[in-house]
Amino acid sequence: MSKRIDVKDLNVYYGKFLAVEDVNINIDAKSVTAFIGPSGCGKSTFLRTLNRMHEVIPGARVEGEVLLDGDNLYGPGVDPVTVRSQIGMVFQRPNPFPTMSIRDNVLAGVKLNNQKISKGEADALVERSLRGANLWNEVKDRLAKPGSGLSGGQQQRLCIARAIAVEPQVILMDEPCSALDPISTLAIEDLINELKDEYTVVIVTHNMQQAARVSDKTAFFNIAGTGKPGKLIEYGDTHTIFSNPSVKATEDYVSGRFG
């Protein structure tokens, strides 16, 4: 239930502005890959191109290929809606639907496309997804309550449950812990470790310790200056990136000398 991603010669533009230049990266299935780098280096932008969420921003477009187990996401006739149901996303700030109960939040993606699901199946799916997001024990008695009544960390895990309920191939996480306290962050990190048994996980983070803790491979993005495009500087095993990087800029960044 997980697929690998291969990106070939990818350029991302906002209108005429080249935001991310010439990225080539191979992301393994059932692994955690972290994107690190200073603010504005294009790592979030690049992450969004992996499920075509960048298209929400007017003027954003892409050149190059993103292959999900060999299928180009940008091939002719590919529907971004289908892409996004295969590649889930968790955002920087927890965003459960405030008008829905906890249960309906989990089922939100499943009920799309007019899919019919019996109550028994729905109950099982809700429990399975919430257990998968380590949230079941905390919310099992209040599934009918609004999702917005949970704490920030619980809301974020609810969003993860919502994402895994549709059984995607890949889960993208855009700084999922940056709005959370350390305890909630730890809960999410533990969860990421469990998720990689079943899913391909890609996470953008500003927190280098977090990248070192949760990821198998790390990609370092950097930007030459304001108005210049972001680039993938170095990509390798997390251990190598943090202990023995081959590029000077990577070493400076991971050792805290800039950024």
Added chain:
Amino acid sequence: MTSTSLTKPQGAGRAGDKVFSGATLAAGCLILAVLFGVALFLVIQAIPAFTAPAADIQGGKGFFAYIWPIVVGTLIAAVIALVIATPVAIGVALFISHYAPRRLASGLGYVVDLLAAIPSVVYGAWGAAFLAKEISPAYNWLANNLGWLPIFQGPASATGKTILTAGIVLAVMVLPIITSLSREIFLQTPKLHEEAALALGATRWEMIRMAVLPFGRPGIVSAVMLGLGRALGETMAVALVLSSGVLTASLIQSGNQTIAAEIALNFPEASGLKVSTLIAAGLVLFVITLGVNMIARWIITRHKEFSGAN
């Protein structure tokens, strides 16, 4: 030294605070006073109509017999207006906020706002002189084909000056109110929630159903209620369009009357008890509007927990 400066706050900042809070308090009280004054005026002036012997009231059967047909007429016209205007307004608002290209959207929004600037007498003239004439063949068709329904019972009015025409004119009038309010609400949908829906694999319509409409629900209800307020109270357009008469179930025959138009048409030549009767009719309209607004409040607060405000 420092302790005295802590205990004695002074300066222009504090004065500004006091002036501002006083001004807002005064404004709030003024609204209540005006509302109370209007209600008081209506009640005092209306009392003679309630206490007078039944035979003295217009129609000769007492105030209740006089008022209820025009209450029903008012509600029919307003309901027709809302049934037509609400779906169209929400559709237009969604088109402007989520579908139209940006340049078209701002132009269209401007045009819709312009619709609200047209005086109601112009709408009335348009309805009476143009719409009624153009629409009467459609009424004939309705009478011939759907005549078995009481609301489309024939023979259709030859002039087209019916309650249905009045309702359609009212619909055009409340359309810009509902549209611009709904559009503002839809534009305020948090990007986060829209993206959450899209990232789950929602199409644009599914995203709107999942994130935009539930978020905008209280706003839509408020917008519709404002539109209803205008439809209930609209005078000039109805007075010009409707060829009034006794209460009729058929919407395509002439007949029926609304409270506001009844007051406007009769007030200039009224005197004595007749004035009281008309003011009492105004009181009834006031109570209906108040009731409608309270129901709207109740609908909004009923779902407070899920409103996204927390």
